[in-house]
Amino acid sequence: MDFKHKPVLAAEAIFWLNCSPGGVYIDCTLGGGGHARAILEKILPGGYLVGIDRDPAALDAARRHLAPFKESVSIVQGNFRDLNSIIAPLKLGKIDGIIFDFGVSSFQLESPARGFSYQLDGPLDMRMDPQQEKKASHLVNGLSEEKLTHIIRQYGEERWAARIAQFIVKARRSKPLETTAELVEVIKAAIPAGVRRGGPHPARRTFQALRIAVNDELDSISQALKAAVGVLSPGGRVCAISFHSLEDRIVKQTFRDLARECICPPEFPVCVCEQEPQLEILTRRPVRPSIGELQENPRARSAKLRAGAKIAAVLKREVGE
Ligand SMILES: C[S@@+](CC[C@H](N)C(=O)[O-])C[C@H]1O[C@@H](n2cnc3c(N)ncnc32)[C@H](O)[C@@H]1O
Structure with missing residues (x-):
């Protein structure tokens, strides 16, 4: 493919x-x-690029x-959460x-065998790294109803999470759920027909x-963004594109933390943390795709880009002295 x-x-x-050129x-x-x-x-x-x-x-x-x-x-x-150890041997x-x-x-x-799509039938897999043990089938067939509810509510922001978890647990009593199509059928049965009509795909x-x-x-995400800012050269840029509010919230908060001058608890009368801001946030609001891009690529509709520049901490101190 x-x-x-x-x-x-x-x-x-x-x-x-x-x-x-040369970057x-x-x-x-x-x-x-x-x-x-x-x-x-x-x-x-x-220039040189590491992927x-x-x-x-x-x-x-x-x-x-x-x-x-x-x-090149x-x-x-x-x-990417192991960014530091991945790039250390490359001596960039x-x-x-x-x-x-x-x-x-x-x-x-779009690869049915990967099991990511609710529109294509395939095994309940969803692993990005095929060497990892945990697959979607392990969660769907192995987690308690409470844990399934929590995951579906927390990571899917799905208001019918409890009902979907309840229906999954009931369905798997007769036979483990093995395919994406089987799971989609269970989700459809759990969400009332009136709600399903008109909305996005019920399994999304x-x-x-x-x-x-x-x-x-x-x-x-947060750990990797902090590592990235840590290894950037002064003035270097970090750019993060997210696709749903959960990711974007983490990017926004991590950038804010990296840009803060003081991380002391608010009740402290004076600053004792000696924190120096590491990042200048360049995009006050997230950058969104243009209408032209959305027409060409509907998948871009929820994308948000945030960017920052690494602050030259040592230089800053020298200038301030
Ligand atoms: C949206 S795609 C990137 C597409 C790419 N920018 C392009 O233009 O072709 C996201 C990619 O990130 C990878 N990915 C997601 N989480 C990752 C992680 N924690 N570490 C490394 N790669 C990851 C996925 O396997 C996937 O290939």
Whole structure:
């Protein structure tokens, strides 16, 4: 299967990453290499790009897509939460920009065997890294009703979470749920027909929730953004594209924390933390796709981009002295 994935907010990402010839960049969510290729086209000659993804199928696709640039690219399989240890052996010297484009790619969604899609029948898998043990089927057939409710409510923001969990538990008593189509049928039965009519696909939120839980998606975002800002060169840019409010909330809050001058509890009369802001937030509001992009790529509709620049802490202190 060809890797079909249009990079979202690509022109905006290039702008906020401030890409120019000779730059060194890391793409923490390489996917099929759409953003990476757009970056490479701006940073050559002299530039270098490291691409990271936890999905080996995505890396294969990226290798093909980036073949013309192969002298200027390193492709590494890994989880972006391990950014520091992934890049340490590469001895990059300086890092001018790091991009995150969270979530799943169209390629993953459209491969039935990966089990991400509620529209295609396949095994209940949903792993980004196929070497990981935990699959969606383990959660659907193994978790208690309370835990399932919590996951579907928390990560899917689904108001029918309790009913869906109840129906899953009832269905699996006769036989474990093994396929995406079986799960979709159970979800449809759980959501009242009147509610289902007219809204988005009834399984959309539950599938999002399970996918996030299988891949521990949210837990690593804040840690990875902090690591990214930690390794950037002064003035270097970080750019994060999110696709739902849960991701965007974490990006916004982490950027705020990194931009704060003081992290002392509010009841402290004087500051004792000696915290220095590490990030200047460049996008006061998230950047959204243009109408033109939305017409070409409806998948971009919920995308939000936030960008920041690493503050040159040492320089700042010297100037202040
Ligand atoms: C939206 S796609 C990126 C598409 C890419 N920007 C492009 O233009 O082709 C997100 C990618 O991030 C990967 N991914 C998600 N979470 C990850 C993590 N914690 N570590 C590494 N890769 C991750 C997924 O496997 C997927 O390939």
